[in-house]
Structure formats: C-alpha cells, structure tokens
Amino acid sequence: MTTVTSVSDIKAYFANTDTPYYFISASNFNLMNLEQWVKNWKNVNFINCYDGSNPSVFVPSTSGTPVLDSIESINSFLLGHKQVVEDIQASGIDSDNHGKAIFLFFDEEIEKVCDSLNIDICLPPNKLVKQIDNKITTTEIGNEAGVASVPNALESVDSYATLMEIAKQNNLGESLVVQTAYGDSGKTTFFISDEADYDAVADQIVCEEKVKIMKCIRCAGTAIEGCATRAGTFVAPLLTELIGFEELTPYRGGWCGNELYQQAFSDDVRASASKMTENLGDALYSRGYRGYFEVDYLIDLDTGELYLGELNPRITGISAMTNMSDYAYDSIPLFLFHLLEYSDVTIAMDPAEYNQTSLTKGANTVSSQIILKYTNPTILCF
Numbered sequence: 001m002t003t004v005t006s007v008s009d010i011k012a013y014f015a016n017t018d019t020p021y022y023f024i025s026a027s028n029f030n031l032m033n034l035e036q037w038v039k040n041w042k043n044v045n046f047i048n049c050y051d052g053s054n055p056s057v058f059v060p061s062t063s064g065t066p067v068l069d070s071i072e073s074i075n076s077f078l079l080g081h082k083q084v085v086e087d088i089q090a091s092g093i094d095s096d097n098h099g100k101a102i103f104l105f106f107d108e109e110i111e112k113v114c115d116s117l118n119i120d121i122c123l124p125p126n127k128l129v130k131q132i133d134n135k136i137t138t139t140e141i142g143n144e145a146g147v148a149s150v151p152n153a154l155e156s157v158d159s160y161a162t163l164m165e166i167a168k169q170n171n172l173g174e175s176l177v178v179q180t181a182y183g184d185s186g187k188t189t190f191f192i193s194d195e196a197d198y199d200a201v202a203d204q205i206v207c208e209e210k211v212k213i214m215k216c217i218r219c220a221g222t223a224i225e226g227c228a229t230r231a232g233t234f235v236a237p238l239l240t241e242l243i244g245f246e247e248l249t250p251y252r253g254g255w256c257g258n259e260l261y262q263q264a265f266s267d268d269v270r271a272s273a274s275k276m277t278e279n280l281g282d283a284l285y286s287r288g289y290r291g292y293f294e295v296d297y298l299i300d301l302d303t304g305e306l307y308l309g310e311l312n313p314r315i316t317g318i319s320a321m322t323n324m325s326d327y328a329y330d331s332i333p334l335f336l337f338h339l340l341e342y343s344d345v346t347i348a349m350d351p352a353e354y355n356q357t358s359l360t361k362g363a364n365t366v367s368s369q370i371i372l373k374y375t376n377p378t379i380l381c382f
Contacts (some may be wrong), residue, residue, distance in 0.1 A: 006349070010337075020092075022100070024078050025043075027075070030104055075105070079113045093117070096116075099117075099119045105135070107126055123294060129313050133312070135181050139212060140154075145276075145280050150215055160195045163213065176193070178214070216225055217298070221240070222299065223241045225316070225319065227293070228284045229291070229340065229341045229351075233278045234334060234337045235279075238273045240258060241258055242256045250375045256370060256373065257370035259368040260325060262363045264363070274355055276356070292334075296310050297309055315335070325367055
C-alpha cells in the first residue's frame with residue numbers, strides 16, 4: 001500500500017496514477033482544472049464550457065435528448081449514453097481494475113449503473129448523504145460538535161399562530177427565518193415578519209415534519225470547505241458569501257457569489273471558522289461520512305458571534321474557488337485529500353500543518369465569483 005507523508009508525495013501520486021477518474025455532471029464548473037493535478041481525469045459533461053478547446057472535457061452527442069429536469073437525470077443520461085459507455089470500456093476498466101466517479105448529485109439508480117460499469121463512486125452512499133443533507137440533522141450534528149446555530153427551534157408548524165407561539169416559547173422574537181429540511185441556494189429559506197409573509201409560503205411549511213425556526217439576525221455570510229479523512233479533517237480558507245442580491249438572484253436567501261481576500265475577516269473569525277469546521281468534519285466522520293463538505297457560517301454583526309448556517313455534504317458552488325485559489329496552487333487542492341480518502345493509500349499527514357497554513361496564507365491574494373440567475377418572474381420568449 002502506498003503511503004503519502006507530504007504535499008510532494010500527494011502531487012507525485014496523482015501525477016502518476018493509472019486509475020481513470022470521471023467527473024460526471026452537467027458541466028465541469030465545480031471541479032474545473034482538476035485535470036491539471038490528476039492524470040487520467042476526464043470531465044463527462046452535458047455542456048462544453050470550453051467550446052471543445054479542453055481535451056479533458058467529453059460531451060457526447062445530445063441529439064434526441066429527452067427532457068432532463070434535475071442534475072441526477074442529466075447524470076443518468078450521461079452514464080447511459082452509448083458514447084460514454086464505449087469510452088469507459090475503452091479505458092481498460094474491468095472487474096479487476098475499477099475506475100472512479102465523482103458526482104455533484106447522484107441517486108441509488110446511478111449507484112447501480114456505476115456498479116455495472118465497474119466504476120467505484122468516490123462519495124459516501126447516497127442514503128447517508130441524504131440523511132446528512134437534512135437541515136434538521138445538520139443542526140443536530142452541529143450541536144453535538146459544539147457548533148451552535150442561530151437561536152432556533154426544530155418544530156412542526158401548522159399555522160401562523162403555532163409559529164408565533166413556538167417563537168415566543170424560545171425567545172426568538174417576531175421576525176423569523178424558517179427553513180425546510182431540504183433546499184438549494186435559498187429556495188426554501190423564508191423570511192417571516194408578519195402573517196402575510198407566512199401565508200405566502202405556508203403550503204411549503206405545513207407539509208414538513210419539522211422546520212428550523214430561527215431568530216432573524218443582522219448578519220454577514222461566509223463559506224468554507226473541509227475534507228473529513230481517516231487522518232483527520234483538512235480545512236480550506238474562509239470565503240465571504242454574497243446572499244440575496246436582487247440583481248443576481250430571485251431568492252432573498254439565495255447564494256450568488258463569493259470573495260477570497262485577507263481583509264474580509266479578522267484573525268479571530270478565521271480561526272474560529274477553521275476550528276469549527278474541523279470539529280464538524282470529525283463529527284461527520286464518526287457518523288460514517290467520508291470526504292468533502294462545505295459549511296456556511298453567519299457572523300452576527302451586532303454581537304460578533306459566529307453561527308452555523310448550513311452544512312452541505314458534497315462538492316459545492318465554491319469548490320472551484322477553493323481548489324483554484326493561489327493557495328491551492330502553492331500547496332495542493334483540498335479535493336485531492338478527498339480522492340486519497342477513496343484510494344488505497346495511507347495518509348500519514350497531520351491536518352494541523354495544512355490547516356494552519358490555510359489559515360494564515362490562504363487569503364493572501366484576491367479572487368471572486370458571481371453567480372447570475374434569471375431574476376425576471378416571467379420567462380420571455382423572442
């Protein structure tokens with residue numbers, strides 16, 4: 001068994017690996033440029049963001065494509081495509097030499113297809129991912145790890161009166177933020193300050209077994225990624241998070257960009273976020289979750305407290321920034337630790353050194369991204 005003891009060892013291992021790696025997704029956005037680090041890395045995508053100029057991107061013919069209404073359906077389409085299957089088979093993969101696949105989202109059907117193609121999914125089982133992706137479960141994991149959320153209650157709600165009674169019992173005030181168990185980019189985060197606000201979203205709240213009811217605070221958003229491994233949890237630099245800009249997103253709680261620069265946070269905030277992320281990663285690993293995850297923290301602008309916002313058990317919209325930062329190029333991308341966790345490799349490294357360097361040097365240069373969404377409430381056809 002190979003043992004890696006340094007950043008140099010990790011670079012050499014992935015530069016020389018013969019294992020085929022496939023990132024299967026609508027585009028290669030989340031893990032762009034990993035082909036610069038991993039030999040035999042291929043992006044199997046539905047959209048070619050490079051107009052054919054990047055040889056690591058493989059886009060099969062899409063003529064006669066059915067309507068695809070989710071990332072999972074796109075991934076299923078790609079995995080079942082004749083050209084993709086032929087490409088996988090031509091790579092030398094067989095029952096004795098498996099390839100490896102990474103997804104943004106996947107399901108049990110995709111797990112079965114990968115098994116039939118002799119491809120190992122380098123992610124925790126879908127069933128476990130779904131359990132941890134539940135915002136109610138996330139809050140409980142945070143509590144166990146000593147990472148507190150904004151003052152909240154986890155309760156079922158059947159009316160505005162019930163909501164306000166729960167808020168009163170838990171000293172949450174009259175201005176509330178309510179989240180359902182599942183949701184993406186703020187689509188199921190509701191800001192409720194009166195009965196009219198509640199009525200507008202009541203049908204999405206009353207159908208839930210439990211919702212997270214939070215005190216509404218004046219806050220700034222942050223985002224950070226970590227990787228839970230058998231050697232411990234490795235942590236990337238802390239990013240700002242742009243939330244709810246109406247020019248960029250139709251959702252008041254919607255994510256729409258990030259920034260990485262030194263002056264964004266105090267040293268104390270960076271240190272707290274890094275340690276809290278390490279604690280969350282260790283708590284995830286104890287539950288059987290291995291590998292990459294992302295955490296949103298909220299800074300209370302009135303008290304300075306740092307709270308857990310949400311935890312995403314997957315690669316995310318900030319993964320490209322994390323793994324393409326100048327710090328990543330000076331060291332290695334955080335995602336390589338995820339791939340090591342799913343390889344036959346012993347990681348003989350203490351995360352403390354990587355995390356400390358990430359903390360002190362990770363934001364020495366400036367980078368940013370904005371995410372543009374269609375904000376008009378109607379679709380215009382010309």
